[in-house]
Amino acid sequence: MALLRNWGLTLGKRAGRPVARLEKDSDDPEVLRLKEAAATADWATVREVLEARAEGEGRTELLWTVCDTAGVETWITDVAEAEPGAALPRLLAGLRHVSRGWEARTSARAEDVSREQFEVFHERLRTAERWLYEAAELEPGWASPWYCLQVSGRGLEVGPEVARRRFEATVRRAPYHLGAHQQQLQQVCRKWGGSHEEMHAFARASALGAPGGTLLGQLVAVAHVEEWLSLDSGPDAAYIRRPEVAASLHEAADHSYRHPDFARRDGWLQVLNSFAMAFSLAGEREAARECFRASEGRVTEFPWSYLNGSDPVAAYREWRSKAGR
Structure with missing residues (x-):
């Protein structure tokens, strides 16, 4: 997803200056571990890594690492349904649907996106919002569900007033959340x-x-x-x-x-x-x-x-x- 997220890279040297080289992994050692766990449906490891990171902005990259991993949708909803009182699997199920929604839409200009693509896009975002609201209700102090709702809301064109309320809900819990501010800037x-x-x-x-x-x-x-x-x-x-x-x-x-x-x-x-x-x-x-x-x-x-x-x-x-x- 092209959602203003940071990618790290590998460095080399040439002519006295670093050689720029893009990679889709950051310096965070938990990113690769989490990516492998998400790809193999290792829920125990996914939960362990995420719960060890403070909720709020510090979790943002790790949440996207899980939810941008192909196939997560095939098992995370089963985890959520098996743990009816747990917010974390609901948060991940919601964000995975957000990620898949934007994948369906692509980054093309609106006039270049087909009606069928928009239908899939909106259907996935609406599903995402149901999971995210459940996560927000179970963990009212968490910023992450509201940040994710900012992303889904922009795609659903919820309007400036609803978007502003979602942003304010995020920053009440994490005042300097970079991702939340980036989303509101786009809004x-x-x-x-x-x-x-x-x-x-x-x-x-x-x-x-x-x-x-x-x-x-x-x-x-x-x-x-x-x-x-x-x-x-x-x-x-x-x-x-x-x-x-x-x-x-x-x-x-x-x-x-x-x-x-x-x-x-x-x-x-x-x-x-x-x-x-x-x-x-x-x-x-x-x-x-x-x-x-x-x-x-x-x-x-x-x-x-x-x-x-x-x-x-x-x-x-x-x-x-x-x-x-």
Whole structure:
């Protein structure tokens, strides 16, 4: 799923700089263990790994690891039905249906998606929501069911008011949940029925309202990229190279990855890659080099897939070279 998630990668060296190479595994040692357990229907191991991780943002990547694994739908619903009072299998059953829904829809533009694809998409998302609401009722303090409902709700086009309530339900439980904020940023984008003004206001308030070192600084970079993408050739460059855009990016960077409290935790690479792309487009070569250097050649699929959907690494390399790194 192209859902703003982080992918790690393997590094090499060439000509004094890291060779960018994309892989679909992060540095988290539990990811491979969990992926193997999910593929072999090893529920005991899946539960052990997930329950050992604090609920909330810290579980997000691991939940997607399970639910993006083919075949999980063939056994997880049986586990949920066998454990009627357990929230975790219901959460996974719901998220697996979300993942399968977006697989059916594909990442194509709406006009290129068939009626049959949309029917399967919506059917799977509606099934997902039933499981997710059950999980939320069983564990009212969990943020994860509400975050997952943000993802399903966008696909079902539940509308801005319902989407906002789901976002607020997530952040009441996990205030600086990166995935929740990423979903809400997309929700308020013009392409999903919002506006550029609403998108930028949400991004800036979220980023600067969080503690120093926040991952949420990424929202500012992504918002500028989103507006740039919405414009025709010519006006797009004129927009992204405005002095006020550069000032906005630097303000967010100072409060995010440049801050002394910034730490390498889930999502940090995607933050650096997002700023690398935004600063590159803005013509801020020194700031872009700083991000490319800090990322050490480690590419994340988002946001580079916006520039080259089939080869994000090629896009990263191209813009790294333009930055003189």
